[in-house]
Amino acid sequence: MTDLPYLTPLTADQQQAAGLPTQWPLAIADRVRFAELDPLNHVNNVAYLIWFESARVAYFKHINLTTYENAATEPRIVIRRGEMDWLQEMRADEDYVIVSKTIACRTTSFTMHQEIWSAGTKRAEFKCVIVLLHPDGTGRLAIPDPIRAYFHDVEGVERDQENRFT
Template sequence: MTDVPFLTPLSPNQQRAFGLTEPWPLALADRVRFAELDPLNHVNNVAYLIWFEGARVTYFKHVGLTTYTAPDSEPRIVIRRGEIDWLQEMRADEEYVVVTRTVDYRTTSFTLRQEIWSGGTVRAAFTCVIVLLMPDGSGRMPIPEPVRDRFHAVDGVERRVDAP
């Protein structure tokens, strides 16, 4: 796919053209770089984590959780737990898409699911629990209502009975 806009959110049609069966709330395309390869010419395991991180940062901005410009008023965003599955190797110059969505939430934390797609298949998957802390780190911060509303309207998360 040579006309894919890299590092720009993809439309549902662009996502389907990349081989995704259903569009995700956020999808970013890119291409494997030489610096991301290991001595066997496979993508190094650390590169996947960097790709997931880049998509998470963009996702947090898109859902209105942070702008990363107001540390005195925006939450501290912490990964409490993460689990990755490397499913299929990737090589130099492969184009890929990192997709991101919230799949569950509580009052001060939410579960994020991310996948890397290339060639119509999932190559890696990452699930993590994100905790929001007060800007000064003094305790947990509730997920803002507009963000929770977006989790429902855009990400398709079921309403939580334990959330405010």
């Protein structure tokens, strides 16, 4: 998988070449770094959460939810609940792909699903409920209509679907 571009959204063909069984709205490749290893010489559990966070930031920019450039006007994006499954260990210098999509949407919140794949095997997955707040943090903010339309039209999310983990 080393000929995949790192930290750049992958095309459908690149996702297939990386061993993903299905195409995702956003997939980003990278490689395990030495600094991400623990004393047992496998990836430290917290590194997965950092990888998922980096992919979520890229996803939010990709769908035009935020640019992270103007805190005074852009929504605050917070995780209300998250659930992580570590499925198989990873080691130094492994290439991996993080995939991200929205699987449910309500008025002010949505549920994301993310996975990490390496060598054709799912290594970890993360599901979380994201809540949008007003820029000043005073209360919940409705998901903008263009974002809701993207969730529905591109990612196939039913409107006002419950934010449940399945």
